[in-house]
Amino acid sequence: MVALSMVPFLGTVRSTPSLTSLAPYQRQISMRSSSISFRRNGLFPFRRFLQACLQSSFTSEGAGEKLPPGQSEIIFIGTGTSEGIPRVSCLTDPLKKCPVCTKAAEPGNKNRRLNTSILIRHSKPSGGCNILIDAGNCISVRIRTIDAVIITHSHADAIGGLDDLRDWTNNVQPHIPIYAAKRDFEVMKKTHYYLVDTSVIIPGAAVSALQFNVIDEEPFVVHDLQITPLPVWHGRGYRSLGFRFGNICYISDVSEIPEETYPLLENCELLIMDALRPDRSSSTHFGLPRALEEVRKIKPKRTLFTGMMHLMDHENVNEYLSKLMETEGLDVQLSYDGLRIPITL
Ligand SMILES: [Zn+2]
Numbered sequence: 001m002v003a004l005s006m007v008p009f010l011g012t013v014r015s016t017p018s019l020t021s022l023a024p025y026q027r028q029i030s031m032r033s034s035s036i037s038f039r040r041n042g043l044f045p046f047r048r049f050l051q052a053c054l055q056s057s058f059t060s061e062g063a064g065e066k067l068p069p070g071q072s073e074i075i076f077i078g079t080g081t082s083e084g085i086p087r088v089s090c091l092t093d094p095l096k097k098c099p100v101c102t103k104a105a106e107p108g109n110k111n112r113r114l115n116t117s118i119l120i121r122h123s124k125p126s127g128g129c130n131i132l133i134d135a136g137n138c139i140s141v142r143i144r145t146i147d148a149v150i151i152t153h154s155h156a157d158a159i160g161g162l163d164d165l166r167d168w169t170n171n172v173q174p175h176i177p178i179y180a181a182k183r184d185f186e187v188m189k190k191t192h193y194y195l196v197d198t199s200v201i202i203p204g205a206a207v208s209a210l211q212f213n214v215i216d217e218e219p220f221v222v223h224d225l226q227i228t229p230l231p232v233w234h235g236r237g238y239r240s241l242g243f244r245f246g247n248i249c250y251i252s253d254v255s256e257i258p259e260e261t262y263p264l265l266e267n268c269e270l271l272i273m274d275a276l277r278p279d280r281s282s283s284t285h286f287g288l289p290r291a292l293e294e295v296r297k298i299k300p301k302r303t304l305f306t307g308m309m310h311l312m313d314h315e316n317v318n319e320y321l322s323k324l325m326e327t328e329g330l331d332v333q334l335s336y337d338g339l340r341i342p343i344t345l
């Protein structure tokens, strides 16, 4: 049940025998291969600059409140593409007006979307526990402590906020455990080499203190919560992980679900799934028609879509989806930044 392949360490690489299986560290930044690709991805500094201008006014409002005993919840931290919604290119276009980005420019509008991420607030007898899935560009989660971050894959909109975690590790808590597949850890050793091996940092400079744990595709436990990886394809030959906890399944970046993953999705109460655009799929993401096909196949009790681009108008698409409840009994809606769903774990 518990993944025995976890390899925990904090900051500087320690020469324990369990670490010798990891590849030697390369102290250079490489932006090749899997760290860059496609629609929902982007370059770290430029994206961070843009998204600093696009902070969602919804994000994790109320996330600091105490949970009632036994009551856990999910908060949608971000539900959009890598560039965020509104797109700066749409807002500055002198020739045409993008209807969704124009609406999204208004604070509080449900079309306003940051990088895809959720927060699990797990209620335990010993106290609450905050587990974040993905730390995208300009992470904005209003929560006092982060007990763990689980990574779906190593595109910039899933790991571009690792630097921003330093606000917590400098000011609130000593470190944050990160759980990532070995392939994604290998990418982080290049993109965030100074967080993996802190011995390269100039004395006095402060970076996030992260404790990296390598996971495989077997179930593992984070602060008493069992997490089951849901391996999926996110473009041809590129693996991403969804995660199941309790009867909730979260798959944020997917273009194909392998046959062997479907049994892990059985008896799903709440499915949170990728739906990039209204008309068709891309090479790396489900579009709405394909996402709905998968919902009909998986048969969850309720579905919330995430990862929407600016062609997905919140009100219009939700109106269309509401009709599926009447015609097919499908409980399917778009999520939005700041949406809170009570859950039982
Ligand atoms: Zn737009």
Ligand SMILES: [Zn+2]
Binding pocket: 040, 041, 153, 155, 234, 253
């Ligand atoms: Zn991605």
